[in-house]
Amino acid sequence: WIPEAELAQREKDDKVPYSDWIRQGHLLTTPGPAISKLHVLQRLSQLARDYDILAVGYDRWRIEDLKSLAKDAEIDLPPLVEYGQGFRDMSPAVDTFEEKLLSGHLVHNAHPVLTWCASNAVIVSDDAGNRKLSKAKATGRIDCMVAAVMAIGRATAGYKKPPTYQIFFA
Numbered sequence: 605w606i607p608e609a610e611l612a613q614r615e616k617d618d619k620v621p622y623s624d625w626i627r628q629g630h631l632l633t634t635p636g637p638a639i640s641k642l643h644v645l646q647r648l649s650q651l652a653r654d655y656d657i658l659a660v661g662y663d664r665w666r667i668e669d670l671k672s673l674a675k676d677a678e679i680d681l682p683p684l685v686e687y688g689q690g691f692r693d694m695s696p697a698v699d700t701f702e703e704k705l706l707s708g709h710l711v712h713n714a715h716p717v718l719t720w721c722a723s724n725a726v727i728v729s730d731d732a733g734n735r736k737l738s739k740a741k742a743t744g745r746i747d748c749m750v751a752a753v754m755a756i757g758r759a760t761a762g763y764k765k766p767p768t769y770q771i772f773f774a
Contacts, residue, residue, distance in 0.1 A: 605644060609637040618744060620720055630717050641670055645679045652682040661687035661754045687754045694736035697757025698727060704756060721748040 606614060606622055611633065615622045625631040632647070634640035651657065660682050662670075667684070674681055687693055704710035712718065724744035727735050737750055 605632050605634055605639050607638050607640075608633045608635055620744075625717055628716075630715060641673055642677060645670065645674050645677065645681065649674075649679045649681060652680070657682040659683045659685045659758060661685050661758045663687065663689055685758065687758060689736070689750075691730050691732075691734035691736050693757070694753065695734035697753045698735045698737070700760050701753045701756045704760075710756065715748075718748040718752065720744070721746045725749045 606626075611622055611626075622631060626633060634643040648660065662684055664686055667686075671684070673679075701710065705712075721744075724742045725746045726738050726741040726743070728738040728741055729735050737746055737753060739746060739750075
């Protein structure tokens with residue numbers, strides 16, 4: 605997601621072809637100078653009607669505002685599941701993502717925004733060897749990579765041998 609009013613400036617700052625990605629259907633906009641949470645919630649609700657979404661992992665940061673907005677607007681959402689951004693939750697997800705990618709059990713559909721985010725991603729480790737993606741150390745935006753790692757972590761939780769996954773950004 606990117607706000608329409610900020611598109612030209614963000615394209616200039618980030619040095620990426622946001623306008624092309626939008627025209628090609630790889631990136632969505634919301635009206636105004638900031639990302640419209642209501643717009644995002646409406647899209648998520650539509651996706652939940654179109655697909656059998658078992659759960660959506662979320663970062664705790666300001667989630668109560670989002671849940672409150674959905675409730676006030678009477679927007680039905682799929683089940684929301686907290687997914688921490690620290691080493692405890694992200695390290696197993698990073699390990700699984702890496703293993704699935706390297707073994708060919710994770711298929712990347714050449715999505716240019718995900719490719720760009722992957723090229724910006726930096727993984728950091730703690731003293732115990734746990735790993736996570738770091739926005740602070742990244743060379744640019746990594747949001748799609750964080751979302752992909754969280755999705756794989758959530759999808760594989762509790763499975764000894766999960767199936768092949770395809771990353772699909774709608």
